[in-house]
Amino acid sequence: MPTGYNFKMLVPIHEEMTREALAPHFSARALEIIIAANRKQDSLRNQIGHDEIHFDNNAIEKGHRYINEQRGHVLATLMTSGVLSAWIAFGRLLHTAQDFYSHTNYISMWLSQHEGTPPPPLEIDPVQKDILRSPGLHSGKIYLPMDALYFVPFLREFSLKLLPNNSHGKMNLDSPQQGPNFAYARAAAVKRTQHEFGILQKLLTPDMLVRFVDK
Numbered sequence: 001m002p003t004g005y006n007f008k009m010l011v012p013i014h015e016e017m018t019r020e021a022l023a024p025h026f027s028a029r030a031l032e033i034i035i036a037a038n039r040k041q042d043s044l045r046n047q048i049g050h051d052e053i054h055f056d057n058n059a060i061e062k063g064h065r066y067i068n069e070q071r072g073h074v075l076a077t078l079m080t081s082g083v084l085s086a087w088i089a090f091g092r093l094l095h096t097a098q099d100f101y102s103h104t105n106y107i108s109m110w111l112s113q114h115e116g117t118p119p120p121p122l123e124i125d126p127v128q129k130d131i132l133r134s135p136g137l138h139s140g141k142i143y144l145p146m147d148a149l150y151f152v153p154f155l156r157e158f159s160l161k162l163l164p165n166n167s168h169g170k171m172n173l174d175s176p177q178q179g180p181n182f183a184y185a186r187a188a189a190v191k192r193t194q195h196e197f198g199i200l201q202k203l204l205t206p207d208m209l210v211r212f213v214d215k
């Protein structure tokens, strides 16, 4: 498989965003395990037939359900004396939550509410309810083989000419090369990561929270 052939948000960006959002809250060892579990979601095994992990192919409902399931694993693990599986489940959850902004049209829907000059990326609300529930929310469809060619740098332009507008290649916001919307996708993903930690802060008992953050 040639390098750069990857349907998903670039791994360093997932890592960078997770660190930015969580480093103040978790011990170094917990953070490394969370990041490793996040990265593992883009392994080939977790790409094929797992649209829910990456919000691909319009798997919006399945993606939300996957996030809820992983949150359930975090809680279930911390109800026992364990903690490792809680970190792993949280890393998995974060990957999917972060992919939401690079693989769906959430960013363009949020921006379309603002006429004229758009607000700066840091003002984005990552969980605006009416957008999350909108029937207009959709994600990129993977069209093979053209969506695979997109990831070969010198074939990118050629594949983009042939890919439809609802394709993963046309829609994805995985890297700064995707234009100005990338900054919004990144800001939203960092905020969502903090938001997901906030949900757990509320759900966990003080004792469970202490073990989870490992500080």
Ligand SMILES: [Zn+2]
Binding pocket: 008, 009, 041, 042, 053, 054, 095, 099
């Ligand atoms: Zn992914």
